[in-house]
Amino acid sequence: MLSTLLRSTLALLLIWALFSQCQDEPPAAVKQVYVSADRNETARRPSTECNFRYTVLNSFDKLNNDSQREAIRTGFTVWQQMCPNLGFLDFQATDRAHLVVRFVDPSEFPMPYMVAPVGLMDGRTGVGGTLRKESNGTYSLLLSNTFNWDKNSLTKAVAYHAGLFLGMPTSTEPGSLMALQFLDQPVVRSKADSVAINSLYKSTCTDLTVSYLPLTLKVSGPISKTIQLYKPGMISIKANGQMKVGDIVGTVGPEGATVFPVLPGYNKVSAMFHAALMYKINNEADWRYWADNQTFKVDNKQVVDLTFDINDDDQKNNTGAFTVVIDYQ
Incomplete structure (x- = not known):
């Protein structure tokens, strides 16, 4: 009887060992x-x-x-x-x-x-x-x-x-x-x-207040953005859309009222077309006329400050906005 019990125990142990080995x-x-x-x-x-x-x-x-x-x-x-x-x-x-x-x-x-x-x-x-x-x-x-x-x-x-x-x-x-x-x-x-x-x-x-490229803005008056850069290169500013800037001048694009003579008495920048889109880089002294300056170069600086505005000294009667898209060229 002991021999039978021993054989049964050994058989169970063998089955368990085989089962364990099969567990891949x-x-x-x-x-x-x-x-x-x-x-x-x-x-x-x-x-x-x-x-x-x-x-x-x-x-x-x-x-x-x-x-x-x-x-x-x-x-x-x-x-x-x-x-x-x-x-x-x-x-x-x-x-x-x-x-x-x-x-x-x-x-x-x-x-x-x-x-x-x-x-x-x-x-x-x-x-x-x-x-x-x-x-x-x-x-x-x-x-x-x-x-x-x-x-x-x-x-x-x-x-x-x-x-x-x-x-x-x-x-x-x-x-x-x-x-x-x-x-x-x-x-x-x-x-x-x-x-x-x-x-x-x-x-x-401080980076929580910055914007990233590509950046789309609606510009109908002064607006400033600090933009985080990730490489040097050429920055492109594309603009489209129309604004109505009074009954006399009527509707204009971002180039401004090019069919009219310059209207120095109504302009922020006297020598620029009335109601034209313009911008500054890093708070520089002079405004840039967008139509003649649609790209600019950036070096290894991490951020750039851009300020946009409309060349109109009285903007309260204007309607509409220009769509401006800023990105690497």
Whole structure:
């Protein structure tokens, strides 16, 4: 009888060993999601920048476009709502963005799943996204296109990776934006999140008041913009549209009232056509007539101040506006 019991025990052990060896991959875990396999162990601000441009390159086909854009935007803005010294700008020019958001197959992730306990064994659980630094120094936020995203989970994934991008540490606090595990909890900031982000970004961010190229303006009177540059080159100013500048002169384009003689008594600049579009660079003394100066060169300066106006000393009776588009040539 002992021999029979021993043989049975050995047979069970052999079956268990064979079963264990056949487990090439851990079994699927219970339904839970890790927003990322990426972690920051400590808080560390990655650069001195404080105003960041992001662009969304594609969309998730199981969530309507407006909802996912709002969810992504909320994932970024939750950080700037906590800290007035940083900002995120939804930017359309991909080549000028700090961060590009894309939905991809999770096979592109360095770690497409996390190992989590399933009873007495370890199993797999999904990963929502990853933050990847590209060779040009920008970042890609890659989100799984196989996960069943809703607005809440998408906002959580974006907020977590935006936090990593900003230098925030991963948290073990379930209510933190920086918690790895997503349990369908509401996406709200914790007190610890607020303290940590404000400790990283202490100084006033002057870049939050700047604009970026391409920039479109409606000009019907004086307007000034500080523009952030990202390279030297030629800047182009294109203008179109019409304004009505009184019953006598009538409707004019950005070139001004070219069919009339110069009207020095009604002009801000006596030698320039009446109601013409004009501009100044960096508060220079003299106005530039737009029609003769539609481009200008910039060097390695980081910002340029542009001021536009209409060459009319009495603008209160004018209607309409010129559309002005500023961009690299």
